[in-house]
Amino acid sequence: MTFTACLLVAGLPASWLATAGDVPTTIPSSAPINQAEFDAILDEVVGHYQLPGIAVGVIEDGKVVYVGTRGEIGSGSGQPITSNTLFKIASNSKAMTASVLARLVDAGKLRWEDPVIKYLPSFRMYDPWVTQNMQVKDLLVHNSGLPEGGGDLMLWPEPNRFTRADIIAGLAHIKPAYSFRSGYAYDNLLYVVAGEVAAAAGGASYEELVQRELFRPLGLSRCRVGAWRSDQVADVAQPHNRVDGRNVVVKADGATVDPLVSAAAGGIRCSLDDMLLWAKNWLAPDATQQAWLSAEQRQAAWVPRTPMPISARRRAWDGTRLYAYGYGWRIADIDGAYTVSHTGTLSGMYSVMSLLPDRRSGFVVLINGEAEAARTVLNEVLLKRFTKPAESRGVAYYADELAKESESKQPATSEPAVGRETPTSEQFAQWWGVYRDPWFGEVRICREGGQARFVAEKSPLLSGRIMRSGSRYLVDWDRDSVDAEAWLDFHKGDSSQPVRLTLAKVDPEADFSYDYEDLAFERIRGCE
Structure with missing residues (x-):
């Protein structure tokens, strides 16, 4: 299926269709495989960014042509990363x-x-009409109207x-940032809902379905989801x-690794070997893999x-x-080549899978x-290996460009948190x-151990000391x-109204999953 045909099927704007027709159909051949070249790229990225551990695999024309690993599963552990090491994807x-x-x-x-x-x-969304008209496919494509990362504080920090029942109930209270199906904003909660839809339709838990429908038929023997014992699995990054x-x-x-509420959005772990097998299933499926999905x-x-x-x-x-965005994939043209990809980001773990189906x-x-x-630079260097093999730009070039971009950004806030002090009673x-x-849910803002403390009932890691910085x-x-960190802004109305509390990121550039801005608290009682 051509890229233009895909756009026609999707029913995207005519301007997209016109642009798609300009995408080159002739793609330059990639350079011959050079193991030493890949090793040098990997070593340069690891050294430049001082990475603790990494695993990289490359597929060429349906065959794995390079596997490289560096570092340790845990700093100072002495246990090296291997192609069998489990990572959070x-x-x-x-x-x-x-x-x-x-x-x-x-x-x-x-x-x-x-x-x-x-x-x-x-299931309920904020708008009753959206509730009635949300289809299964809408759960996967980030066009629901939810704000970027809306409700992620029900998933992270973990x-x-x-x-999952809390998430389904909570969606009804998250105000949309735009109208249904009118634009793109990345969200995680609706993938959790998608997992529960699968469970209802498939007659088994999400975790059981993943093992039944994916891991076992595709032979992804190291991948894990749900509860498992790390001391029995071993070799876990x-x-x-x-x-x-x-x-x-x-x-x-x-x-023991406990099940994650967020599993359907981002809770699976796999090894490099299994991720390469998963990639080959899409790029060059054998007879068994072809039978796995129509x-x-x-x-x-x-x-x-x-x-x-x-x-x-x-x-x-x-x-x-x-x-x-498609069904769990990002689709783009890169240097005229058709690409399908996705990234993964959790605290202290990064992943990327980039495919060139043609x-x-x-x-x-x-x-x-x-x-x-490091992920951005390495992804770019490896992509160019396929899309612009004659290009001489390498790790140093893209790392430098990225650093310049970061330095050129204007600070996103004019009110940094400086001059902190403990507030008086x-x-x-x-x-x-x-x-x-x-x-x-509930948070306690009460005196504990001589300090003003913020403690979230359902998210224990969101506990900390309240400080005064300037007037905030x-x-x-x-x-x-x-x-x-989060700003706390208290709002006091007249005597008939409760005190309200809103939050905001101290660093507006912090990860969107810290969606403090979507919270709207009211005081319901005093400290016991």
């Missing part, structure tokens, strides 16, 4: 969730056009006490943060459904003119450290109490892994 889980649904469509157990409430009668110039393990696994559903997965904004960097680096080629990158820039006396947001208050979270 984060949002690369979304394509797997969409594929579970596709398998159920093939089996006649649901239709993409079915209303969500057919399977989840309690672990927390929110359930741990996430790292950079602290004082060192890679430090954060939120290390215990002997040609119709394979095609449907990669139809561009929701147009996405194209950044200045993407235009400059890749000449991208078409960029859209070449039956692609690659997978798994990293167990803070590595957004007199300053804070009117704000003590228990506050409630309709979807996030902020929360200094107890855990360094919660890296986005």
Whole structure:
């Protein structure tokens, strides 16, 4: 199916169709495979960004032609990363969730056009009309009207006490940022809902379905979802943060790994070997893999459904003119080549899978450290290996360009958090109490151990000391892994109205999953 044909199927704007016709159909051949070249690229990225561990695999014309691993599963552990090491693939889980649904469509157990409430009668969106008209396919394409990352505080930071039922109930209280199906904003909650739709239609839990419909038939023997024992699985990468110039393990696994509420959005773990097998299933399926999913559903997965904004960097680096979201995949033209990809980001873990279907080629990158820039640079260098093989630009060039871009950005806030001090009892006396947001639940803002403290009932990691900075208050979270501080803004009306509380990111550029701005608390009682 050509890229233009995909756009026609998706029913995207005529301007997109006109542009799609300009995409070159002749793509230059990639350079001969050079193991030493790939090793040099990998070593340069690891050295430049001081990564704790990484696993990279490259597929050329349906065959794995390179596997490279560096570093340790945990800094100082002495246990090396291998192609068998389990990594959190984060949002690369979304394509797997969409594929579970596709398998159920093939089996006649649901239709993409079915209303969500057919399977989840309690499902509600903020707008009743959207509730009635939300279809299963709408859950996958980020056009629901939810704000970017809306409700993500019910998923992260983890672990927390929110359930999937809490998420379904909470959606009714999250105000839309735009109208239904009118634009793109990335969300995670509706993938959790998609997992529950699959469970209702498939007659088993989401975790059981993933194993039944994906892991077992495709032979993804190392992938894990749900509850499992890390001491029995072994060889499991741990996430790292950079602290004082060192890679430090954060939120290390215990002997037992608990199920994640967010599994359908980003809770699957896989090894590089299994991710390469998953990629080959899409690029060059054998007879067994072809039987696993119909040609119709394979095609449907990669139809561009929701147009996405194209950044200045993407235009400059890749000449991208078409960029859209499908069923758990991003579709784009890069240097005239048709690409399908996704990234995954969790605290201390980064991943990317980039596929070039017309070449039956692609690659997978798994990293167990803070590595957004490293992932961006490595993804670009490997892509150019296929789309512009004669180009001499390498890791140093793209790393430098990325650093210049970062330095040129204007600060997004004119009110930095400086001059922090502990508020006095007199300053804070009117704000003590228990506050409630309709979807996030209760938080206590009370005196504990001589400090003013913020403690979230269902998200224990969102606990910290309240500080005064200038004329405002902020929360200094107890855990360094919660890296986005929040302003607290109290609002006092007349005596007939409760005190209200709103939050905002101290650093507006912090990860969108810290969706403090979507919270609207009211004080419901005093501190006991």
